[in-house]
Amino acid sequence: MREIDAIVEESESQVVEWKETWQDKYLEWICGYANAQGGTLYIGIDDNGNVLGLDSKSIKKLLEDIPNKITAAFGMTCDVNLKTKDKKKYIQIEVKKSKLPMNLHGRYFYRTGSVKKEITGFELTEFIIKSTGTSYDEMIADIPREKLTFESFRKRYLKATRLALELDDDLVSFKLMQEDGQMTNAGILFADQWNIHHSRIFCTRWNGLEKANSAQDALDDAEYTGGLLELYDNTMSFIKNNTKKGWRKDRDKRVELPDYPERAIEEGLANALIHRSYLQIGAHSQVDIYDDRLVITNPGGMFDGSEVQLLDIRHVPSKLRNPILADVFGRMRLMERRGSGFKKILDAYEAEERYKEELKPVFYTDGYNFFLKLWNLNYAFDKAQNKAQNKAQNKAQKSMLTDREHILLLLKENPSLTQVELSEMMERSRRTVQILMKELLDEGLIERIGSKKKGSWLVK
Numbered sequence: 001m002r003e004i005d006a007i008v009e010e011s012e013s014q015v016v017e018w019k020e021t022w023q024d025k026y027l028e029w030i031c032g033y034a035n036a037q038g039g040t041l042y043i044g045i046d047d048n049g050n051v052l053g054l055d056s057k058s059i060k061k062l063l064e065d066i067p068n069k070i071t072a073a074f075g076m077t078c079d080v081n082l083k084t085k086d087k088k089k090y091i092q093i094e095v096k097k098s099k100l101p102m103n104l105h106g107r108y109f110y111r112t113g114s115v116k117k118e119i120t121g122f123e124l125t126e127f128i129i130k131s132t133g134t135s136y137d138e139m140i141a142d143i144p145r146e147k148l149t150f151e152s153f154r155k156r157y158l159k160a161t162r163l164a165l166e167l168d169d170d171l172v173s174f175k176l177m178q179e180d181g182q183m184t185n186a187g188i189l190f191a192d193q194w195n196i197h198h199s200r201i202f203c204t205r206w207n208g209l210e211k212a213n214s215a216q217d218a219l220d221d222a223e224y225t226g227g228l229l230e231l232y233d234n235t236m237s238f239i240k241n242n243t244k245k246g247w248r249k250d251r252d253k254r255v256e257l258p259d260y261p262e263r264a265i266e267e268g269l270a271n272a273l274i275h276r277s278y279l280q281i282g283a284h285s286q287v288d289i290y291d292d293r294l295v296i297t298n299p300g301g302m303f304d305g306s307e308v309q310l311l312d313i314r315h316v317p318s319k320l321r322n323p324i325l326a327d328v329f330g331r332m333r334l335m336e337r338r339g340s341g342f343k344k345i346l347d348a349y350e351a352e353e354r355y356k357e358e359l360k361p362v363f364y365t366d367g368y369n370f371f372l373k374l375w376n377l378n379y380a381f382d383k384a385q386n387k388a389q390n391k392a393q394n395k396a397q398k399s400m401l402t403d404r405e406h407i408l409l410l411l412k413e414n415p416s417l418t419q420v421e422l423s424e425m426m427e428r429s430r431r432t433v434q435i436l437m438k439e440l441l442d443e444g445l446i447e448r449i450g451s452k453k454k455g456s457w458l459v460k
Helices: 004-008 024-035 056-074 121-131 151-161 167-173 185-190 228-241 262-275 323-331 341-350 377-399 403-413 419-426 430-442
Strands: 016-019 039-043 079-085 088-095 108-112 115-119 200-206 218-225 245-250 253-258 285-289 293-299 362-365 369-375 446-449 456-459
Touching: 024 039, 024 056, 024 088, 024 108, 024 115, 056 079, 056 088, 108 121, 115 121, 151 228, 151 323, 185 228, 185 323, 200 228, 218 228, 228 262, 228 285, 253 377, 262 285, 262 293, 262 323, 262 341, 262 369, 341 369, 369 377, 403 419, 403 430, 403 456, 419 430, 430 446
Parallel strands: 016 039, 200 285
Antiparallel strands: 039 088, 079 088, 108 115, 200 218, 245 253, 285 293, 293 369, 362 369, 446 456
């Protein structure tokens, strides 16, 4: 049970909500808590955590009405307690996580972050599946074993482990097939045949920094279908063909300078395939490569409904939407079987010579899709180098100009410069600038357009 002194020092969060007065619509919040991880609703506290208190008449009625309304709506009980702080009374409603999905008049709510949202469509299907203790990849598919082959699976397993598959026995062992021969969704996804049609990846190498910034929008694109291993291999090949891997010699060794750390791409792509929601019919994973970044997008946000951009990336617990897919990818040595893939992506970047803090990978979800943004290390380095080189060249060029030439160049670049500004930029006295300006005016090389205060210079 949470004490008010503790929660006031925090703010409304995943497990805390403050309300000044009771309204029956707050049953939606209680439903959301029950469907998430439980939580506490306080009545008599404002949004800033200040205890406003409730009058005695309201308290007596609410202590009777709230428990009855909760029981009538959900068939469950919650602890409804009267609390006091600074002689002001407020009500605390403790909601426990429900073992079964809870709905309010046929509508399902879920608490995510500090907000309550209604879940519908594929999210509702996924929520109900999760509440039964199973997962999408464990569910039985309607495609018979005799229509499926697993050559890619067999070859990859042999390469990774140097062990030959006892195919049907190992399909059962890996939970890709049940003992009675029925295939799971995981088995269908690893088969050579393309049976789940929204299991595909669109890859595009865009021309520039945005999707449409020139007449030729895309330099290369491809759509890949098939089993997960084929999707993984084909997408990795596309990325390698559309990125560079430079190097430099350092004494007696060769230092690799890739656009993107290969380990980060491998982990990001594996995560996109195993953590995506396969319940979104018509959705697909996507890889977009720009000059300065690579973005991997996959359907489905965080499995627990949290917003990854608000979390400490290095300490995000691993929660698997498709645990069988994750286990098989681990057996194939395509990802680590333990620990967070987020941390490995960060580690891969920080190990690179050209890494800087501003090039830290970005993890983001909008609730329906998950986005991983990887920055091009060489683009950032080359941009910084070119900027420094151009600055040095400009400085060298200007140092070779006479003062008269320097003034003409500066006025061409910015006709509104004043004599004071010219003096500072040229590192010359104002008197020197005045003399030079008069010479240029007398010789007809420059002309004043407009008033003395608001006019500008014309270089002829």
